[in-house]
Structure formats: C-alpha cells, structure tokens
Amino acid sequence: MILDYNFNIWTFFHVPAYRQIIWYWITILTFGVFFTVMWSSYCQWPLSMLPLRHRSVFINETQMLKIPEDLGFSEYEWDQIQRALHWGEPDHQITNATMSTSPDHSTFLINNFKDSYYVGEELHATIFARDFTGMPKHYGGDFFQAKVYSDTLKASVFGEVLDHQNGTYSARFTLPWVGKALVAIRLIHSSEGVQVLKRIRDSSYIYYLGFFVGKNPQGARVEEKAICNIKWEGLVLPGEGERCEYKDARTGATWHCRKPQTLPCDALLYHNTDELMRDITTALDRVFMSRQHVDHWLKGDSRQIRVIVSNSTIGTIKSCKPGMPTPTPAGFYMNNIWTSFVCAARHFGDVNDRTQCLKDKQIYTMGDSTLRQWFEFLCGAVPTLKRMNLYSDRQVGPFMAVDVENNILLHHRSHGAPRCCPDGPIAAMHYISNQIDDLAGGPHTVIVLNVLAHFTQFPVSFYAHRVYQIRRAVVALLKRAPQTKVIIKTANTGYKDLNRSDWLAMQLDQILREVFRDVGVYILDVWQMTACHYNADDLHPAQVIVQNEIDILLSFICPN
Ligand SMILES: *[C@@H]1O[C@H](CO)[C@@H](O)[C@H](O)[C@H]1NC(C)=O
Ligand SMILES: *[C@@H]1O[C@H](CO)[C@@H](O)[C@H](O)[C@H]1NC(C)=O
Ligand SMILES: *[C@@H]1O[C@H](CO)[C@@H](O)[C@H](O)[C@H]1NC(C)=O
Ligand SMILES: *[C@@H]1O[C@H](CO)[C@@H](O)[C@H](O)[C@H]1NC(C)=O
Numbered sequence: 232m233i234l235d236y237n238f239n240i241w242t243f244f245h246v247p248a249y250r251q252i253i254w255y256w257i258t259i260l261t262f263g264v265f266f267t268v269m270w271s272s273y274c275q276w277p278l279s280m281l282p283l284r285h286r287s288v289f290i291n292e293t294q295m296l297k298i299p300e301d302l303g304f305s306e307y308e309w310d311q312i313q314r315a316l317h318w319g320e321p322d323h324q325i326t327n328a329t330m331s332t333s334p335d336h337s338t339f340l341i342n343n344f345k346d347s348y349y350v351g352e353e354l355h356a357t358i359f360a361r362d363f364t365g366m367p368k369h370y371g372g373d374f375f376q377a378k379v380y381s382d383t384l385k386a387s388v389f390g391e392v393l394d395h396q397n398g399t400y401s402a403r404f405t406l407p408w409v410g411k412a413l414v415a416i417r418l419i420h421s422s423e424g425v426q427v428l429k430r431i432r433d434s435s436y437i438y439y440l441g442f443f444v445g446k447n448p449q450g451a452r453v454e455e456k457a458i459c460n461i462k463w464e465g466l467v468l469p470g471e472g473e474r475c476e477y478k479d480a481r482t483g484a485t486w487h488c489r490k491p492q493t494l495p496c497d498a499l500l501y502h503n504t505d506e507l508m509r510d511i512t513t514a515l516d517r518v519f520m521s522r523q524h525v526d527h528w529l530k531g532d533s534r535q536i537r538v539i540v541s542n543s544t545i546g547t548i549k550s551c552k553p554g555m556p557t558p559t560p561a562g563f564y565m566n567n568i569w570t571s572f573v574c575a576a577r578h579f580g581d582v583n584d585r586t587q588c589l590k591d592k593q594i595y596t597m598g599d600s601t602l603r604q605w606f607e608f609l610c611g612a613v614p615t616l617k618r619m620n621l622y623s624d625r626q627v628g629p630f631m632a633v634d635v636e637n638n639i640l641l642h643h644r645s646h647g648a649p650r651c652c653p654d655g656p657i658a659a660m661h662y663i664s665n666q667i668d669d670l671a672g673g674p675h676t677v678i679v680l681n682v683l684a685h686f687t688q689f690p691v692s693f694y695a696h697r698v699y700q701i702r703r704a705v706v707a708l709l710k711r712a713p714q715t716k717v718i719i720k721t722a723n724t725g726y727k728d729l730n731r732s733d734w735l736a737m738q739l740d741q742i743l744r745e746v747f748r749d750v751g752v753y754i755l756d757v758w759q760m761t762a763c764h765y766n767a768d769d770l771h772p773a774q775v776i777v778q779n780e781i782d783i784l785l786s787f788i789c790p791n
Contacts, residue, residue: 319371334527368398372422442501627655672712725770
C-alpha cells in the first residue's frame with residue numbers, strides 16, 4: 232500500500248499487517264508498564280502504597296519498620312514482631328517537662344472493691360496518669376509495673392497493665408494466696424521518658440574499643456586501641472580512614488574496627504576495654520530520665536484485700552514440657568518460694584534431688600552474666616560438681632565444672648559480641664548459634680541460653696537478626712536430636728537509666744518470645760519473678776530469686 236498525503240491513523244489501522252504491528256506494541260507496552268509498576272512496588276514503594284495485608288492494622292506507618300533485607304523473617308513474622316513492640320506515644324510535641332507523667336500526681340483505684348475475695352479471683356484496678364500540673368493525661372505510653380503483695384507473708388504476684396491510650400490504664404491481677412494483700416503500682420518511665428529511650432536506642436550512640444597486640448619491626452611488644460562496632464545499617468563507626476572487618480562466616484555477623492595505627496587487622500585480641508558513647512541527649516531528655524521522674528510508687532488505693540479460701544483450684548498441674556505458654560501471672564511468691572502457673576514445677580530443696588536430676592547430663596549455658604549466676608549457683612548447689620580452673624577470662628569464660636562420679640558436665644561461655652565491659656579475648660566469645668551448630672545434642676544434652684542485656688542499646692532489627700540466627704540453629708538441633716532440652720531464659724528487670732532500661736529490655740524480650748513462640752523450647756520467664764519480688768530490681772538478682780529460677784530450670788530438665 233502507498234501512503235497518500237491524506238494520511239489518517241484509521242486508514243493505517245485498516246491495513247492488516249500494520250494492525251498486527253500496532254497490537255504487538257500495545258501488548259509489549261502494557262506488560263512493560265505492568266512489570267515496572269510491580270517491580271518498583273516490590274523494591275521501593277513507600278509502605279502506604281503496599282496492599283493492606285502487608286501492614287499492621289493499628290500501627291501507623293511511620294512507626295512500622297520495613298523488614299530489613301537479610302533478616303530472614305517472613306512478612307507475617309515481622310508483622311507479628313512489630314505488633315509485639317507497639318507502644319503508645321505522645322500525640323504532640325513535648326516541649327516542657329511539666330507535661331510529662333508525674334508519679335506524685337498519678338494514682339490508681341481498685342475497681343468494685345469487695346469485702347472479701349476468693350483465691351483465684353481476679354482483681355482489677357484503674358490507673359489515672361496525670362502530668363506535673365495535676366492535669367489528666369489523654370494519651371498513653373507510660374511504663375507502669377503492678378503487683379499485689381503482702382510483706383508479712385513475703386508474697387507477691389505480678390499484674391498485667393493494659394494501656395487504653397487515653398491516659399488511663401487497667402491493671403489485672405489474680406489473687407493466688409489466702410490472707411491479706413495490697414496493690415502496688417509504680418511508674419517506671421513516663422510516656423515522654425520512653426520516647427527518649429527509643430530515640431537514643433535508634434541513633435547509634437554507642438561503640439566499643441578493640442585492643443590490638445603485636446610486635447614492631449624491632450620485635451618489641453606493641454599495644455594499640457581502636458574504635459570498633461557492630462556493622463549494621465544505621466550504626467556508625469566514628470572516625471576516618473581504613474577499617475578492619477571481621478565477618479563470621481556462619482552467622483554473617485560482622486564486627487569492624489578502625490585500622491590500628493601500625494598493627495595489622497589480625498592483631499585484634501581483646502574486645503571492648505570500654506564502652507564509648509556519644510552524648511546525644513538534650514536537657515529535656517535528661518529531665519525525663521532524672522530521679523524525680525523514674526521508678527516511683529504511686530500513691531493510690533491502699534485498701535487491704537482479704538482473700539479467703541474457695542473450693543476451686545487455680546493454676547495448672549500439667550507437668551513441664553517444651554512449648555508451654557507463659558500466662559500472667561506466671562506464678563507467685565509465698566514465703567519467698569515461687570509457685571509456677573506454667574507447669575508443675577518442683578522444689579529441689581535437697582542436694583540429692585539436684586544431683587539426681589543432673590546425673591548423666593551435659594549442661595551448656597550460653598549467654599551473659601545473669602546465666603553465669605546460674606552456673607555459679609549450680610556449682611554451689613551440687614557440691615560434688617568440681618569447678619575446673621581453665622584460666623579463662625573472669626566474665627567471658629569458658630567455665631567448666633564436672634562431677635565424674637555422677638557423670639555431670641556443666642559448661643558456660645559468654646555469647647558473642649556485642650558485650651559490654653570485660654576485656655575478654657575475642658576468640659573466646661562465640662556466637663550462640665555457632666555453638667549450637669557444633670553440638671550433636673541428644674537426651675543427655677541440655678542447652679540453657681539467654682541473650683539480651685547487652686543488646687538494649689542497639690536497633691531492634693539487629694537483635695531480631697541475632698535471635699533469628701539462634702532460632703535457626705535451635706530448629707536444626709531439635710531436628711537432628713529431638714530429645715535435646717533447650718531452655719531460654721527471658722529478660723529480668725534491672726537498670727532504669729538511659730542506656731540500659733527495663734523498657735528497652737522488655738522490648739527485646741517481646742521479640743525473643745515472639746521468635747521462639749512455636750519452636751518447642753522451654754521459655755523460662757524470669758521477668759515476672761524479678762519484677763514482683765520485694766527486693767529492689769537488680770540485673771543480677773539476689774540468691775533468693777536465683778534459687779527459685781533454678782528450681783524451674785531443674786523442673787524443665789527433670790519434670791518427674
Ligand atoms: C511549662 O508549663 C507550665 C505549665 O503549663 C508553665 O507554668 C511553665 O512556665 C512552662 N515552662 C516553660 C519553660 O515553658
Ligand atoms: C479510656 O478508654 C477506656 C477504654 O476504652 C474507657 O473505658 C475509659 O472511659 C476512657 N477514659 C477516658 C478518661 O476517656
Ligand atoms: C548513658 O549514656 C550517656 C550518653 O548518652 C552517658 O553520658 C552516660 O554516662 C551513660 N550512663 C550510664 C549509667 O551508663
Ligand atoms: C464451689 O462452691 C460453690 C458454692 O458453694 C458451688 O456452687 C460450686 O459448684 C463449687 N465448685 C466446685 C468445683 O466444687
């Protein structure tokens with residue numbers, strides 16, 4: 232066909248050959264546009280443009296963290312973690328310290344107070360948050376802790392606090408003992424204080440020192456220090472110049488340092504002579520975290536609760552097995568003895584009982600100094616366990632105790648970096664997932680692990696990644712040796728300062744529990760045990776608490 236000067240698209244369209252070409256291009260362009268849109272949505276569209284099912288229903292978009300690329304979680308799991316971490320916050324900018332929640336002005340009231348209650352009955356109280364001028368608060372996010380207790384009975388039970396996001400909170404208790412009881416509620420951090428903690432945590436303010444040892448060309452010993460840190464998105468390694476990178480092949484975890492002045496990278500011997508911090512707090516931040524604001528008991532309803540016996544029983548008599556959920560309350564103290572509601576935990580008062588339980592067992596504890604406390608307690612509680620002197624670092628370990636007659640091996644080692652405080656040899660700090668990967672497991676193997684307190688100053692995604700690695704190792708272990716006992720100790724309460732607060736620990740604790748939810752391990756809750764005891768919070772709890780923790784540990788190892 233010859234085109235004339237009166238060219239017209241419709242005449243063009245009527246020629247079959249050209250029509251075919253046009254359809255061909257329309258098809259290509261349509262698919263092109265479609266795939267471009269899909270691809271860009273997958274890679275970089277803001278969260279608001281993702282379909283709803285990718286988003287959490289009640290968390291607003293600025294609060295949602297994207298799944299960091301190599302974290303390993305499915306979208307569903309990451310979403311669940313985000314929900315667990317959700318925390319209320321002020322609905323406007325806080326410019327004045329008087330606007331924050333005041334422990335002196337806030338109060339609580341027992342709902343529907345009765346003359347007497349039955350054992351096992353629930354008790355509810357309402358908390359009213361007020362600011363320093365006495366005005367009611369109208370948004371949530373305060374961090375309260377609640378308990379019912381009796382000093383004379385040395386009894387206490389942890390209460391659950393629900394944030395209504397409007398300045399009021401509900402506290403729910405179960406009354407587990409016969410006798411008298413009082414309600415006590417304390418403000419750990421105001422909503423404003425929690426925001427400070429969150430901001431500081433997410434702003435990469437902490438790093439470490441590496442200690443390098445080598446020789447100069449003349450053969451004399453040379454020691455050099457350099458700043459080190461975790462390599463993770465958003466975390467900085469201050470300073471200029473070359474770096475040394477130390478990547479763990481199995482976990483992919485990378486530690487890096489500034490290159491020391493003269494020594495090579497492989498001269499790094501010791502971790503962390505000190506923790507270093509950039510002070511990024513404002514004057515107002517420091518007020519919110521000051522003594523006047525942090526950790527105060529509220530003045531509230533001081534009416535005495537009378538609990539009488541009933542014919543019903545509370546709690547559970549199921550024997551301890553893996554995968555059991557932790558209820559609230561998880562148990563209670565009476566005369567300083569903890570009775571568990573998780574399962575029928577036993578009391579191992581007798582040396583013989585403990586020894587029989589540990590007979591023919593290899594117990595590996597992997598974690599921080601709070602697990603080292605367990606190691607030390609067990610060494611004392613089973614006198615036939617003889618501690619070896621491995622001449623290892625006081626904090627990092629490894630430590631070992633053996634009872635040859637009863638065939639017991641007790642072993643402890645610090646988890647891998649980050650770790651604050653000790654000058655430990657870096658080669659002795661092993662990642663927990665690697666340690667687990669190196670064990671065959673079996674009915675004689677018990678693994679007790681915890682990983683928490685040294686991670687509170689880092690972004691939650693970093694912690695989630697570490698816990699994910701441990702879960703992967705635990706799942707593989709339970710697959711190759713299903714009779715292995717794996718026990719995970721949760722966080723306990725302790726510090727309430729800017730860098731190491733219970734609120735930060737609690738957030739990580741939520742991640743830990745979420746990640747191990749359906750893995751078939753024993754979750755040993757020590758949060759409630761430390762939060763409701765009459766002793767002041769201590770990251771390294773008193774023996775009276777540790778003894779109760781160990782009873783549960785042994786109940787998990789020897790349920791019958
Ligand atoms: C903070 O607020 C209180 C009460 O609203 C007010 O009396 C005080 O002057 C304010 N302080 C500053 C520094 O704005
Ligand atoms: C706060 O919310 C709770 C639960 O929705 C409600 O019962 C209560 O009346 C509210 N309080 C105020 C002061 O709005
Ligand atoms: C907490 O961190 C700040 C820096 O943000 C530092 O100045 C302070 O000494 C630290 N406090 C504790 C108790 O470690
Ligand atoms: C407990 O006692 C109440 C009232 O005396 C009775 O109604 C109830 O059936 C009893 N429950 C059990 C489990 O015996």
